[in-house]
Structure formats: C-alpha cells, structure tokens
Amino acid sequence: EAQVTQNPRYLITVTGKKLTVTCSQNMNHEYMSWYRQDPGLGLRQIYYSMNVEVTDKGDVPEGYKVSRKEKRNFPLILESPSPNQTSLYFCASSSSGTGGYGYTFGSGTRLTVV
C-alpha cells in the first residue's frame, strides 16, 4: 500500500531533550515536506526537500533540522524542543512534475513539549 509513515503518533517530552520524528514513504517520491498545524494558523511549512541531499527552509524553520540522505526518509529533528513547538506535525511526499500531483500526507505526530 502506498503510504507515508510517521513515527511516533504521539509524543510528550520535556524542554531541551532532543528528539527525532521519522518519516518514510514507499512511493519513490522526489518531494518531501514537513508541516506543522496549529489552530487558526493552518498548515505552515517547516522544511522541504526536492531530492536526496537537497533541502530548503519553509516558512517556519527556526528550531528544526532535517536531512535527506535516502530518497524514502526525511526525519525531522528538534535539537532543543521548547513549549512553542507543541503542535501537530505532518510529513508529506509527492512526485515531482508540473501540477496534478498532490501531497500524500502521513497520519501526523502530535507533539507536546512541557
């Protein structure tokens, strides 16, 4: 089954404790992206990647890191999480090309930083 898999689904952590949210897709997609979803703010892009070793900042990259060493994986790293990073996070992937290829989203990771 074609899918984007995120882990964990839920995570409660303490301020300053480094964490990684994993994302993997099995569709051989070139594009991958991380979004955070907050009430009233919609989906805001954190980082995106157009292919292996090619990443760029989205609209809210501060406090996050990513890497794209393999085409299928795009982990999100929070080196020193803070309470304002409490949010619902979505990983997404899509084929490259000119339109008509929507993002396939993962199931989401609900992160709470206390």
Next chain:
Amino acid sequence: GENVEQHPSTLSVQEGDSAVIKCTYSDSASNYFPWYKQELGKRPQLIIDIRSNVGEKKDQRIAVTLNKTAKHFSLHITETQPEDSAVYFCAASRNFGNEKLTFGTGTRLTIIP
C-alpha cells in the same frame, strides 16, 4: 514569500445548498493552486487543483475558479452533503509543483442536515 489568505474561517450551509470558499494570494509568480480537505482527526487530502493557464476546473460537485488579475481563487461545492463537513485548505506555489506550497488558514465547513 507567498501569503495566502482564506475566508471565511467557518461556514455553515444547509444540506443541498452550495458553499463557496475564497482565497487570495500575494505572489504574482504563483501558478499552482490546490485545495485540500481534512476530515476530523484525519490527514489532509487533495480534492482538486488548478493551474494558472486555466480559469476554471470542475470535478462532479466541486469546482475551482481562478482570477489571475485579482490574485484570487475560489472553491465551489454544489448540492452539499453531510460528508462534505470538514476543514478545507487552499494553497499556492510556483513552478506548478509542491516544493514550496503555502497554505491558507483553513475553512471549517459544516453541513446542516
């Protein structure tokens, strides 16, 4: 960067009536405009998209219109049904692709039986 504004933030319509959600964008170079639907507790899913070389696109009860001059695009849902209740997001990007896709803040649509 791109800024996408979406209105209204909430919308309630009687079952069978039509619903319209409107978005404006700031970057005149944007040329790809998808719409996503997110049901409660679920992930967003693409429902329709339009490119800047097309003024209107329709898929059964859903249609999207684009006015490049006004930098404005809209989602139209006709003959609404209870399963249309969800949050809808518009988005915009350049290069007809998804690499830097900016979303609006969402519209919560409620269909009243």
